[in-house]
Structures are given as structure tokens and as C-alpha cells.
Amino acid sequence: MRNVLALFRRPARHRPSHPPNAGWYGWASCRPLTAGQIRERQFHQVRRGLDPAEVYAFLYRVAGELAHARRDLAMVTEENIRIKRALRSWQSRFAPGVRR
Template sequence: MFRATRRLARLCPEQVRRMRFRRTRFGRRGLAEEHVYAFLRAVVDELIARDAVEASLRAENARLKGALRDWQSSFAPRPGRW
């Protein structure tokens, strides 16, 4: 069973894939397994998409920071010129 032990713990796709639910003691009572596992597959897909977007945004952020640093360096006063 998955339990977030820390407030900032992130749920990853592999944790969702490995998630298994207990069966009830009285046979088929409780939630329909096929719906639970269909939902888990949808959650896995969402987590994969989220992680891909986040990685793309981090890469773009790093690229923009580098470009800004280069631009600022080209306009910064050089020591000894004044």
C-alpha cells in the first residue's frame, strides 16, 4: 500500500504500476477491480505526461538562464575599462 511518508513525497508511475489492492474477505464485495486498475493505468499515463512536461520546462528554464547570463555578461562593465 502506498503511503506518502513526507509531505513532499512525489508519486511516481512505477509506484502506481506496483499498487495492489486487498481483496475483501467475502468474495466480490467492494470496488470492481477492472475499474480500479483502469484508473491506475490512467494515473500512470498522467504521471508520465507530467514528468515529461516538467523535464521539458526544466530544460527550457536552464536554456533561458544561460542565454540571460550570456546577454548580461556582454553588457556588464569590464574591469579596467573605466
């Protein structure tokens, strides 16, 4: 059995030095979806497919929730930056021995 499996293994010199999915997230098809991409998605019509109205209603709901989540994330990120700046300012005034 080991001899059979050895036929399918690549020689050591041909193995890449990076993980197999190193460039995966750089591809346009694997980047995070935007709300507009979800709303504009078109599907092929098939004879016994899903109800298009239900599909598009669901897509609009998902797009709305995605847009809301991204707005919340941006607000939380800004608040996080503001809090970190305030903490550094406080540390420099009241705790001069603590530096970051």
C-alpha cells in the same frame, strides 16, 4: 477547565526544537509516487469492494498522466536553464554593468 487541559500539555523542557513533521518527507512512504508504483499497486479483495478492473484502469490512467507531467516538468526545467544561460550571456555582452 484550564487545569484539565494543563494535564495534557507537555512540559516546556520536552518540546522538540524542530517542527513535528521535520522528517516526514524523508520517509519512503511519503516520497513522490512513480508511475511504476501506481501501476504495480495491489489491493486486497473484499466481498463488496470496488470493481478491480475499474480500479486498475484508473490507476493506469493516473500513472500515465503522472509520467507525462514529469516528462513535461523535465523539459520545462531544461528550457528554463537554457534561457537563464542565454540571458546571462546576453547580459555579459551587452549590459556589462548588470551582474548577477
